[in-house]
Amino acid sequence: MGNAATSSITYDLTDDERELAGMVRDFAETVVAPQAYEADRTHTLPLDVVAQMGEMGLFGLPFPEELGGQGGDYFALCLAIEGLGRVDQSIAITLEAGVSLGAMPVFRFGTDAQRQELLPDLLAGRALAGFGLTEPEAGSDAGATRTTAHLDGGAWVINGAKQFITNSGTAITRFVTVTAVTGQRNGHKEISTIIVPNGTPGFTVEPAYDKVGWHASDTHPLTFADARVPEGNLLGERGRGFANFLHILDEGRIAIAALSTGAAEGCVEAAIDYARQRTVFGTPLATRQHVQFTIARMQARVHNARLAWHHAARLRDAGAPFKVEAAIAKMTASDAAMDNARDATQIFGGNGFMNEYPVARHYRDSKILEIGEGTTEVQLLVISRALGLEG
Known part of the structure; x- marks a missing residue:
């Protein structure tokens, strides 16, 4: 495979961007592509490939160096995702979701303590995280969220269900961030986001879906039955989750x-x-x-x-x-x-x-x-x- 006429590195990129695109393209050809069929056939996310992506710095591309990132931008991340998507969409979506839905909410809305605790492993590819928004009755209409969370003795108590959550059940998944109704404001639902570590009692990662495609991508439904997490696990301002x-x-x-x-x-x-x-x-x-x-x-x-x-x-x-x-x-x-x-x-x-x-x-x-x-x-x-x- 490979055609100079169709290569992404012939577009108007800086020298650093060309180098990144070429590096990812080589990695995709030599490491990702050879395992794609078997990973798809067995519905298995190859964590060794994820680890190599972490070592290359791909999960840290758009984050500051002081947090363990590469000091790049979102364009650089997208270059890497495009290069991987060319040969294996499951691997590409693992990176996309790991950054955009896993690490980025913590970076954008987390406290300094949350960033320092959670981001280093996420940006190094040593850990993954999911974002629980979609529900059985709330897809494009995310405002229809039914999952609830209320405070009880300094802890959030969460009840509800999420579906189609990427990177939520791997061996290196650290937590999921979930949207939940935490009250009412001006007659409307107050929706907040809360960090729920994997292994929290009452939080169950259900068996993986049998999907049409993206077979090697990790995707699960989640259920919460009186799952309790500390009040400090609120991510961002209360009521600003949506x-x-x-x-x-x-x-x-x-x-x-x-x-x-x-x-x-x-x-x-x-x-x-x-x-x-x-x-x-x-x-x-x-x-x-x-x-x-x-x-x-x-x-x-x-x-x-x-x-x-x-x-x-x-x-x-x-x-x-x-x-x-x-x-x-x-x-x-x-x-x-x-x-x-x-x-x-x-x-x-x-x-x-x-x-x-x-x-x-x-x-x-x-x-x-x-x-x-x-x-x-x-x-x-x-x-x-x-x-x-x-x-």
Whole structure:
């Protein structure tokens, strides 16, 4: 695999960014790709690969050096996620969720004590954390949260359930941060976020899901039955949990767009290689104009997706508003991933239906990119509201 024409490092990057993209690409080719099929087949997150990612500093990319990070920015993180998503979406989402949903809320909203206690291991890849927002009755409508927490004798007592929580049940998962209704304000639910360490009595990580894709990614439902944690485990200001999460979600959409772009590019590269090698009626498949045009359209999708997430990430790192641009990037790139996976699988024919081929895994994996961290319909809602089309 590999095509200079489709390589992410041909875009307008700084020297440091080119070096990072090249390093991750090499790691993806030599370490991640060879284990992807077996990890997918056995539904196993390879913690040795996660450890190597930690040693490379990938989990610490957008965090200050004084906290154990690499002193980079969100753009650098997204470069790494794109490079991994090209060969294995499960590994890419492990990094994305580990940073955006695991470490970033603590960094943004935690106290100094919480940062010093929790971030060093998260940023080194020695530990993972999950973010429990989604519930059986609260997905895109996160304001419908039913999980509750009340104070009792200096402790939060939590009851409820969460679902689809990434990185919540691995051997190195340290805690999950959960949203919970902690009271009422002005007739509305007061939603706060609370850190719940793994092993807390009353907190149960239920058996992993049997998913369509992302088989090597760790994903569980969670239940809380009078789970008690110290009052100091409140993350951020009481009642600001939902608002804080929306900010985290906006950033996460850029990262999912980067992952989607990597997946879309991986499909292009696989389709090119296969079309050149596969002979049909005496000639390479790549000589057929229909195949050429299909791959050309696939490459155009990659290009547009990458420009979209680059723009959103640069805005975010410059401190400029980026909510709408993140929504556009997430929608554009997730569409590209799904469309390219479908087209690449068609080019592969019967082989595209075999899980040993990466396009088959991309075909299964890419659908969730149109759903997770805000469905396509939610992105359209964000964009249309920005255009003044409310009501």
